[in-house]
Amino acid sequence: MKIDRFMALQILTASRVFIAALAVAILVGFGVSLSTVLVTIVLAGIVELTDLFDGIIARKYDLTTDFGKLFDPFTDSISRLALFFGMGWVGIVPLWLPIAMSFRDICVAYFRIFSMQQGVVMASRLSGKAKAWFQGVGTFLLLILAGLTEWGRDMTAWVTPVAWIILFGTLWSLVDYAYGLYRTVQTKT
Numbered sequence: 001m002k003i004d005r006f007m008a009l010q011i012l013t014a015s016r017v018f019i020a021a022l023a024v025a026i027l028v029g030f031g032v033s034l035s036t037v038l039v040t041i042v043l044a045g046i047v048e049l050t051d052l053f054d055g056i057i058a059r060k061y062d063l064t065t066d067f068g069k070l071f072d073p074f075t076d077s078i079s080r081l082a083l084f085f086g087m088g089w090v091g092i093v094p095l096w097l098p099i100a101m102s103f104r105d106i107c108v109a110y111f112r113i114f115s116m117q118q119g120v121v122m123a124s125r126l127s128g129k130a131k132a133w134f135q136g137v138g139t140f141l142l143l144i145l146a147g148l149t150e151w152g153r154d155m156t157a158w159v160t161p162v163a164w165i166i167l168f169g170t171l172w173s174l175v176d177y178a179y180g181l182y183r184t185v186q187t188k189t
Contacts, residue, residue: 005061009054009068013075016050019043020079024086032090037147040083041140047079048136069123070112077105080135087139092146097163101135104174111181118188127176134169138162 023043030036054072058064084098108128115122141162145155 005057006063006065009057009061009063010071012050012057013054013068013072016047016079017075017082019047019050020082023047024082024089027086028089032092032146032150034147034150037143037150041143041147044083044136044139044143047083048139051076051132051136066121069121073108073124073128076132077109080132080139081105083139084135087142087146093142093159094163097167100167101170104131104170107174108177111177115181115184118184120184120188122177122180122184125173125176125180127173131169131173134166138166138169 020043023040026043027036027040051072058068081098081102084093084101085095087093088095088098112122142159145158145162148155
Protein backbone atom coordinates (compact mmCIF):
# COMPACT_ATOMS: atom_id res chain seq x y z
CA MET A 1 0.00 0.00 0.00
CA LYS A 2 2.85 2.41 0.77
CA ILE A 3 4.23 1.94 -2.77
CA ASP A 4 0.85 2.93 -4.26
CA ARG A 5 0.73 6.08 -2.16
CA PHE A 6 4.33 6.87 -3.02
CA MET A 7 3.67 6.57 -6.76
CA ALA A 8 0.48 8.62 -6.49
CA LEU A 9 2.46 11.30 -4.68
CA GLN A 10 5.10 11.38 -7.43
CA ILE A 11 2.38 11.65 -10.08
CA LEU A 12 0.81 14.56 -8.17
CA THR A 13 4.22 16.24 -7.91
CA ALA A 14 4.99 15.71 -11.62
CA SER A 15 1.54 16.90 -12.68
CA ARG A 16 2.42 20.52 -12.01
CA VAL A 17 4.94 20.49 -14.86
CA PHE A 18 2.26 19.37 -17.32
CA ILE A 19 -0.32 21.80 -15.93
CA ALA A 20 2.15 24.69 -16.25
CA ALA A 21 2.96 23.60 -19.81
CA LEU A 22 -0.75 23.63 -20.63
CA ALA A 23 -1.08 27.14 -19.18
CA VAL A 24 1.86 28.35 -21.27
CA ALA A 25 0.49 26.67 -24.41
CA ILE A 26 -2.85 28.46 -23.95
CA LEU A 27 -1.27 31.82 -23.20
CA VAL A 28 1.27 31.66 -26.04
CA GLY A 29 -0.97 29.85 -28.50
CA PHE A 30 -4.02 32.08 -28.14
CA GLY A 31 -2.32 35.31 -27.09
CA VAL A 32 -2.99 37.60 -24.19
CA SER A 33 -6.68 38.25 -23.67
CA LEU A 34 -8.87 38.46 -20.62
CA SER A 35 -10.03 34.86 -21.12
CA THR A 36 -6.53 33.38 -21.62
CA VAL A 37 -5.25 35.28 -18.59
CA LEU A 38 -8.13 33.95 -16.47
CA VAL A 39 -7.48 30.38 -17.63
CA THR A 40 -3.78 30.84 -16.88
CA ILE A 41 -4.60 32.12 -13.38
CA VAL A 42 -6.73 29.02 -12.71
CA LEU A 43 -4.04 26.65 -14.03
CA ALA A 44 -1.31 28.48 -12.08
CA GLY A 45 -3.50 28.09 -8.99
CA ILE A 46 -3.71 24.35 -9.59
CA VAL A 47 0.09 24.23 -9.97
CA GLU A 48 0.51 25.94 -6.60
CA LEU A 49 -2.09 23.70 -4.94
CA THR A 50 -0.27 20.55 -6.10
CA ASP A 51 2.89 21.98 -4.50
CA LEU A 52 1.03 22.54 -1.25
CA PHE A 53 -0.76 19.19 -1.19
CA ASP A 54 2.16 16.96 -2.13
CA GLY A 55 4.07 18.21 0.90
CA ILE A 56 1.11 17.71 3.20
CA ILE A 57 0.53 14.21 1.85
CA ALA A 58 4.22 13.27 2.09
CA ARG A 59 4.34 14.26 5.76
CA LYS A 60 0.95 12.77 6.67
CA TYR A 61 1.71 9.34 5.19
CA ASP A 62 5.42 9.35 6.07
CA LEU A 63 6.42 9.40 2.40
CA THR A 64 9.24 11.92 2.77
CA THR A 65 12.32 10.57 0.97
CA ASP A 66 15.63 11.87 -0.32
CA PHE A 67 14.19 11.44 -3.81
CA GLY A 68 11.23 13.65 -2.92
CA LYS A 69 13.53 16.25 -1.39
CA LEU A 70 15.06 16.66 -4.85
CA PHE A 71 12.11 15.85 -7.13
CA ASP A 72 9.72 18.33 -5.51
CA PRO A 73 11.98 21.40 -5.94
CA PHE A 74 12.87 20.20 -9.45
CA THR A 75 9.21 20.18 -10.50
CA ASP A 76 8.67 23.50 -8.69
CA SER A 77 11.48 25.06 -10.71
CA ILE A 78 10.40 23.64 -14.05
CA SER A 79 6.75 24.61 -13.61
CA ARG A 80 7.43 28.13 -12.35
CA LEU A 81 10.09 28.77 -14.98
CA ALA A 82 7.71 27.58 -17.68
CA LEU A 83 5.04 29.97 -16.43
CA PHE A 84 7.42 32.92 -16.18
CA PHE A 85 9.07 32.28 -19.55
CA GLY A 86 5.59 31.95 -21.07
CA MET A 87 4.57 35.25 -19.50
CA GLY A 88 7.81 36.75 -20.76
CA TRP A 89 7.18 35.41 -24.26
CA VAL A 90 3.86 37.24 -24.49
CA GLY A 91 5.13 40.41 -22.79
CA ILE A 92 3.44 40.12 -19.39
CA VAL A 93 6.78 40.07 -17.55
CA PRO A 94 10.24 41.32 -18.53
CA LEU A 95 12.44 38.46 -19.73
CA TRP A 96 15.22 39.36 -17.30
CA LEU A 97 13.09 37.95 -14.48
CA PRO A 98 12.79 34.32 -15.67
CA ILE A 99 16.45 34.47 -16.73
CA ALA A 100 17.42 35.49 -13.17
CA MET A 101 15.12 32.80 -11.78
CA SER A 102 16.84 30.23 -14.00
CA PHE A 103 20.26 31.39 -12.79
CA ARG A 104 19.16 30.92 -9.17
CA ASP A 105 17.68 27.48 -9.82
CA ILE A 106 20.74 26.23 -11.71
CA CYS A 107 23.03 27.44 -8.93
CA VAL A 108 20.89 25.83 -6.23
CA ALA A 109 20.80 22.56 -8.19
CA TYR A 110 24.60 22.53 -8.24
CA PHE A 111 24.73 23.48 -4.56
CA ARG A 112 22.63 20.38 -3.90
CA ILE A 113 25.00 18.24 -5.97
CA PHE A 114 28.02 19.59 -4.10
CA SER A 115 26.22 19.01 -0.82
CA MET A 116 25.45 15.41 -1.81
CA GLN A 117 29.16 14.91 -2.49
CA GLN A 118 29.63 15.77 1.17
CA GLY A 119 27.06 13.12 2.11
CA VAL A 120 24.26 15.57 2.89
CA VAL A 121 20.97 15.89 1.01
CA MET A 122 20.14 19.58 0.96
CA ALA A 123 16.38 19.73 1.33
CA SER A 124 14.36 22.86 0.78
CA ARG A 125 15.38 25.68 3.05
CA LEU A 126 13.09 28.27 4.57
CA SER A 127 14.34 30.80 2.02
CA GLY A 128 13.38 28.37 -0.75
CA LYS A 129 9.86 28.22 0.60
CA ALA A 130 9.79 32.03 0.88
CA LYS A 131 11.06 32.24 -2.72
CA ALA A 132 8.20 29.97 -3.76
CA TRP A 133 5.75 32.39 -2.11
CA PHE A 134 7.37 35.39 -3.81
CA GLN A 135 7.18 33.66 -7.18
CA GLY A 136 3.76 32.08 -6.64
CA VAL A 137 2.08 35.25 -5.42
CA GLY A 138 4.02 37.20 -8.04
CA THR A 139 2.62 34.96 -10.77
CA PHE A 140 -0.91 35.83 -9.72
CA LEU A 141 -0.17 39.54 -9.31
CA LEU A 142 1.42 39.76 -12.76
CA LEU A 143 -1.45 37.84 -14.35
CA ILE A 144 -4.02 39.99 -12.57
CA LEU A 145 -2.23 43.12 -13.80
CA ALA A 146 -2.29 41.69 -17.33
CA GLY A 147 -5.97 40.84 -17.00
CA LEU A 148 -6.84 44.32 -15.74
CA THR A 149 -4.86 45.83 -18.61
CA GLU A 150 -6.78 43.64 -21.08
CA TRP A 151 -9.98 44.76 -19.37
CA GLY A 152 -9.10 48.36 -20.18
CA ARG A 153 -7.27 49.54 -17.05
CA ASP A 154 -3.61 50.12 -17.88
CA MET A 155 -1.70 48.47 -15.04
CA THR A 156 1.64 48.11 -16.85
CA ALA A 157 3.38 50.60 -14.53
CA TRP A 158 3.03 48.03 -11.72
CA VAL A 159 4.75 45.19 -13.59
CA THR A 160 8.34 46.29 -13.01
CA PRO A 161 7.98 46.89 -9.24
CA VAL A 162 6.33 43.47 -8.82
CA ALA A 163 9.09 41.88 -10.92
CA TRP A 164 11.76 43.51 -8.72
CA ILE A 165 10.10 42.18 -5.55
CA ILE A 166 10.05 38.67 -7.05
CA LEU A 167 13.70 39.10 -8.03
CA PHE A 168 14.61 40.14 -4.48
CA GLY A 169 12.97 37.03 -3.00
CA THR A 170 14.62 34.84 -5.60
CA LEU A 171 18.14 36.23 -5.09
CA TRP A 172 17.80 36.24 -1.30
CA SER A 173 17.12 32.51 -1.55
CA LEU A 174 20.21 32.04 -3.73
CA VAL A 175 22.40 33.70 -1.11
CA ASP A 176 20.86 31.59 1.66
CA TYR A 177 21.43 28.34 -0.25
CA ALA A 178 25.04 29.37 -0.92
CA TYR A 179 25.44 29.94 2.80
CA GLY A 180 23.88 26.52 3.47
CA LEU A 181 26.39 24.89 1.14
CA TYR A 182 29.21 26.79 2.82
CA ARG A 183 28.07 25.52 6.25
CA THR A 184 27.79 21.96 4.90
CA VAL A 185 31.34 22.07 3.56
CA GLN A 186 32.65 23.66 6.75
CA THR A 187 31.15 20.99 9.00
CA LYS A 188 32.56 18.19 6.83
CA THR A 189 36.12 19.55 6.79
